[in-house]
Amino acid sequence: MKADGRTKLIFAIGMIFAVLLSSLMVMADENDTSTVVYTVNVEGMVTAGTTNHIRRAIDMAENDGAEALVILLNTPGGLVNATLDIIGDMISADVPVITYVYPQGGIAASAGTFIMLGGHKAAMAPGTTIGAAMPVQIRPDEEGSTAADDKTILFLAGHMKSIAEARNRPGDVAEKFVTENLTLSGREALESGIIDRIENNLTDLLAGFHGESIDLESGRTTLNTKNAAIYPLEKTTQERITHLVSNPQITFVLLLVGVYGLIIGFSSPGTFVPEVLGAISLILALYGLGxxxxxxxxxxxxxxxxxxxxxxxxxxxxxxxxxxxxxxxVLGIIYLPVEPLVSERWLSQFRFMAFGIGIIGSVVLVIMLAGIYRLRKSPVVHGNNEFVTDMATVVETIDPEGLIMVRGELWKARSVSNERIDQGEKVKIVDRENMTCIVKAEEEK
Incomplete structure (x- = not known):
């Protein structure tokens, strides 16, 4: 009996130990942060700064052995070259790239749709929208914008289809983003096969893709993203500056500041502030134009x-x-950028900005002309009569020539009657011959 009791006690202790051990293993599994996922935010206009940011993120994810890179998209569009460079980096990436239109209510329009299709896996948050990627351009006879030429549309439509098919997505639907300006909600995109999932947040997204397989250049890999540690990668200072100056709106403001800074500096030399500010702004503007x-x-x-x-x-x-x-x-600014993947709203804002620059330029021009007019109307302040009737102090005895201090300047002086005038005495200037002032002692009145 005692043996049976001891056996039961040992069995009970063993069961309790097994339950505790399994619980600890589950907790350890739930808190396992050995896997890392990097994230990049793409907000606002897609620029060269965005390209540099994503390229660095891909390199870091590959070198650090990250489980995946998630690109969070909320953009109305952007620059063509920047977008194509981003897609090229994503296609050749040797790390799983997940594109996610986020947050709820966000969009991935035009260039953003291209980037979204370039991910190995794609998802959207509820209430988000993609599409409207038909290229646009400004026309002289149009108030806003119009569709680009057929050559541009066909090229971008073909490229959109190629990207989609490379990621096993329906190319016929993808090219309609360009040819028909198609827009899709999250549910419509999921049903048409453009995206893989609809998830409320990043945590649900990583849990949803956990265990799915992805083909990379180095071979097939299985995502281990559940409970992964999430590390956001922010832009560096250099990437922020590049992002700023590669925005055409900022570029032209810098160009205006640069031109007027140099004009004002050369017209009124002395402080060097306008020249330095103008030169820096002009260099940044020229860099942005490229x-x-x-x-x-x-x-x-x-x-x-x-x-x-x-x-x-x-x-x-x-x-x-x-x-x-x-x-x-103004005309040059309006028609200078040829960027078919920017949004129509951006083009409208850009047009207003160009007119704003014209108004500012006109105001500065009026101020300059008013100043010039006043200068031409004002009496001459230099010449032989510049110091006439001014009082001065002798700083070097005049006998018959010496030095005087007038208006804080040292001038050569000669007595009108060739008499001696001692240092420290007050004299009155009666005339000037070239660089010599003709003076008389104060008491000679």
């Missing part, structure tokens, strides 16, 4: 406008050259 597609003839208009403004500042024509310069600058 990061997006431009219209050659619009660039010529801008160069002409800058030349006319400089000519107006150096050889004032009472506004004739200045007005022509402002008009050329």
């Amino acid at each position: 990061l997006f597609e431009v219209n050659f003839f619009a660039a010529l208009l801008m160069i002409l406008g800058v030349g006319l403004l400089v000519a107006e500042a150096l050889t004032p024509t009472y506004g004739v050259l200045g007005v022509g310069g402002v008009i050329s600058m």
